[in-house]
Amino acid sequence: MSTLTRPAKAATDSPARRPSPRRGGRRGAYKGPLFMLPFLLGFLATYVVPIGYAFSQSLHEKKSSGLGFGPTRVVYTGFANFASVLADSAFWASMGRTLLFGAAQITVMLGIALLLALLLDGVAARAVRFFRAALLIPYVIPAVVSTLMWLFLYSPTGSPLLDLAERAGAEISFFGGVNTYLSLGNLLTWQGIGFNMILISASLQALPRELYEAARLDGAREWRIAWSIKIPNITGILVLTGMFSLISRLQLFGEPLIMRQIAPESINTDFTPMMEIYDKAFKVGDYQYAAAESLVLAVVTGILAHVFYRATNRKMS
Amino acid sequence: MSSVASGGGVRPSRRAVVLTTGLLVVFLLYSLAPTWFLIVSATKNQTDLYSTFGLWFSTNHLGDNLHDIATYHDGVFLRWLGNSVLYSTLGAAGSTLISLAAGYGLSKFDFRGRGAFFAVIVGASLLPSTLLAFPLYLVFSEIGLTNTIWSVLIPYFINPFGVYLGKVYADSSVPTELMEAARIDGAGDLRVFASIALPLMRTGGITIFMLEFINIWNNFFLPLFMLNGERTFPVTLGLYSWLQQAQTARDMNTLVLTGSLLSIVPLAIFMFTLQKYWRSGILMGSLK
Numbered sequence: 220m221s222t223l224t225r226p227a228k229a230a231t232d233s234p235a236r237r238p239s240p241r242r243g244g245r246r247g248a249y250k251g252p253l254f255m256l257p258f259l260l261g262f263l264a265t266y267v268v269p270i271g272y273a274f275s276q277s278l279h280e281k282k283s284s285g286l287g288f289g290p291t292r293v294v295y296t297g298f299a300n301f302a303s304v305l306a307d308s309a310f311w312a313s314m315g316r317t318l319l320f321g322a323a324q325i326t327v328m329l330g331i332a333l334l335l336a337l338l339l340d341g342v343a344a345r346a347v348r349f350f351r352a353a354l355l356i357p358y359v360i361p362a363v364v365s366t367l368m369w370l371f372l373y374s375p376t377g378s379p380l381l382d383l384a385e386r387a388g389a390e391i392s393f394f395g396g397v398n399t400y401l402s403l404g405n406l407l408t409w410q411g412i413g414f415n416m417i418l419i420s421a422s423l424q425a426l427p428r429e430l431y432e433a434a435r436l437d438g439a440r441e442w443r444i445a446w447s448i449k450i451p452n453i454t455g456i457l458v459l460t461g462m463f464s465l466i467s468r469l470q471l472f473g474e475p476l477i478m479r480q481i482a483p484e485s486i487n488t489d490f491t492p493m494m495e496i497y498d499k500a501f502k503v504g505d506y507q508y509a510a511a512e513s514l515v516l517a518v519v520t521g522i523l524a525h526v527f528y529r530a531t532n533r534k535m536s
Numbered sequence: 537m538s539s540v541a542s543g544g545g546v547r548p549s550r551r552a553v554v555l556t557t558g559l560l561v562v563f564l565l566y567s568l569a570p571t572w573f574l575i576v577s578a579t580k581n582q583t584d585l586y587s588t589f590g591l592w593f594s595t596n597h598l599g600d601n602l603h604d605i606a607t608y609h610d611g612v613f614l615r616w617l618g619n620s621v622l623y624s625t626l627g628a629a630g631s632t633l634i635s636l637a638a639g640y641g642l643s644k645f646d647f648r649g650r651g652a653f654f655a656v657i658v659g660a661s662l663l664p665s666t667l668l669a670f671p672l673y674l675v676f677s678e679i680g681l682t683n684t685i686w687s688v689l690i691p692y693f694i695n696p697f698g699v700y701l702g703k704v705y706a707d708s709s710v711p712t713e714l715m716e717a718a719r720i721d722g723a724g725d726l727r728v729f730a731s732i733a734l735p736l737m738r739t740g741g742i743t744i745f746m747l748e749f750i751n752i753w754n755n756f757f758l759p760l761f762m763l764n765g766e767r768t769f770p771v772t773l774g775l776y777s778w779l780q781q782a783q784t785a786r787d788m789n790t791l792v793l794t795g796s797l798l799s800i801v802p803l804a805i806f807m808f809t810l811q812k813y814w815r816s817g818i819l820m821g822s823l824k
Contacts (some may be wrong), residue, residue: 248646248647248648249647250641250645250725251641251642251644251645251646251647251650252641252647254637254638254640254641254642254643254645254729255637255638255641255642255653256637257634257638258634258637258638258694258699259638259692260583261634261693262660262694262696264694265668265672265688265690265694266660266663266668266694267673268675269668269671269672270671271675272666272671272674272675272678273671273674276674281549294692312793334559334587335559335560335563338556338559338560339560341556342556342557346560352562353564353567353568354563354564356566356567356568356571357570359573359750359783359803359804359807360571360800361753361754361756361772361799361803362754362756363754363756363772363775363776363798364772364775364799364800365570365573366798367779367792367793367796368570368571368573368574368796371573371577371789371793372570372573372590375586377585377586377590378585378590379573379589379590379591379791380590382589382590386616389597409566409567409570409731409812412563412567413567417819418819421819430626431638457807466662466664467664469664470664470667472668472757473664473756473757477776477779480779481781493666493757496670497670497760497761498622500670500673501761506674509670510670510671510674513667513670513671516667517663517667520663520664520667521663524662
């Protein structure tokens with residue numbers, strides 16, 4: 220906590236303080252927005268204008284005159300790009316693949332995080348701090364670096380995992396078919412366990428002890444208390460973290476892009492929607508189509524967030 | 537989990553303790569092993585990397601690797617590290633100041649459309665920044681800003697979630713009575729903000745700074761979209777470009793591995809210094 224000066228603290232504690240409607244009138248009318256001005260200008264420049272510009276771009280198409288060798292012109296084509304995106308089965312396939320994969324991976328990740336949080340809930344306090352810190356290390360490692368680390372562990376040459384498997388007489392590959400998904404899923408799970416465990420731990424700690432003290436005196440075993448009392452009382456945080464994870468999976472980009480470096484035949488350029496957008500923009504050079512795809516993805520994300528928001532709000536109230 | 541846990545009562549059975557500890561240790565190893573692999577690998581040369589067991593040391597070549605990495609391409613890696621420090625520090629400082637000011641304005645003044653502003657900010661903080669990268673690229677390339685440090689810094693400055701946190705901290709730590717008192721003493725609004733509100737919001741400021749610093753240090757896709765000259769890369773993008781080269785030109789794996797380890801060090805130092813704010817920061821960041 221910060222070291223507040225004593226009078227300030229006293230004032231903070233005073234019950235009369237509230238968001239000050241009396242600050243209104245002429246004083247606040249322009250002063251509030253004035254303090255917000257740097258942010259508002261920046262917001263305009265980095266949110267509103269780009270989204271608007273991307274939208275106007277997406278209403279155009281690049282057309283080349285002559286037999287495809289002449290100079291290209293950008294012409295207005297209305298919603299043609301959007302119609303193509305909506306009918307683009309590869310784009311929707313990448314979205315479906317990402318969501319399905321995300322749902323499976325998040326279930327495993329949250330399951331393990333929940334298990335660890337429950338286990339830590341029953342261990343001595345000193346051990347808890349140590350385990351928490353250690354399990355959080357993967358979270359603090361930059362995603363690019365953790366992808367590189369696992370890439371070397373998955374690589375056909377020099378991987379200690381393959382060494383160990385070979386010694387055990389097994390021949391495995393980390394890419395190809397379902398293994399690609401398992402490898403990517405393992406990476407994301409590894410990154411996310413500690414962070415989700417902290418969140419679940421925090422909401423477990425917030426539960427009043429009396430909730431299960433009685434059950435314990437009645438002789439209920441720990442696993443029974445966990446299953447019938449602890450878990451039902453923290454479904455809110457599970458749904459919430461699951462929802463945010465799923466939305467972030469929809470934007471999956473860096474990890475599969477980097478993995479593609481050693482497994483290009485397993486991870487296509489349209490493996491995830493963001494990879495498809497990146498490819499369309501910078502490899503194919505079709506900015507207009509990529510802009511339309513970005514906006515469709517943004518809308519799908521927004522709808523998903525909204526649906527989840529409504530659902531969880533109902534659940535938690 | 538076990539059916540033998542007899543006796544009931546509060547004390548867990550010996551078997552339950554063993555099982556609990558065992559499971560925790562398994563996941564502990566799972567969490568730490570890849571980082572351990574990275575540390576071990578950074579001490580190996582190219583031959584040992586492929587011919588010796590990955591989870592244990594061989595002859596120590598860490599010095600050679602560090603020398604290689606510092607000299608390769610005129611020390612471009614050190615430049616990348618410097619760029620990352622620059623982007624993270626400037627980006628986080630700028631966004632913290634802008635967020636605190638906006639959060640203060642939103643919290644302490646009543647004005648038309650305040651609720652709408654707040655709703656937009658909450659909505660925007662839910663929008664994944666990945667989605668903005670390409671629209672931003674379109675605009676910035678139109679005005680010739682791509683491939684400059686501003687093309688990454690300007691978007692870093694604008695952090696709706698930071699504004700949200702700024703408002704929360706202003707609500708809870710800046711007493712309106714104190715502002716009134718200062719005004720009666722003749723202080724102007726800017727002075728009230730700078731010398732009374734800002735110091736009181738210090739904890740919030742550090743939390744916003746820390747979250748943003750880590751975000752920027754880890755960021756990959758915005759620089760990937762915006763920058764194409766090696767000299768402006770942050771370390772994440774630099775490592776990726778090395779990995780790409782490794783597929784086509786010389787085998788750069790020792791450099792990639794040693795560089796990866798080095799790229800964590802400044803971040804680790806930063807978080808160690810601010811560890812007081814670390815946990816509350818995570819819990820706050822999770823709201824995003």
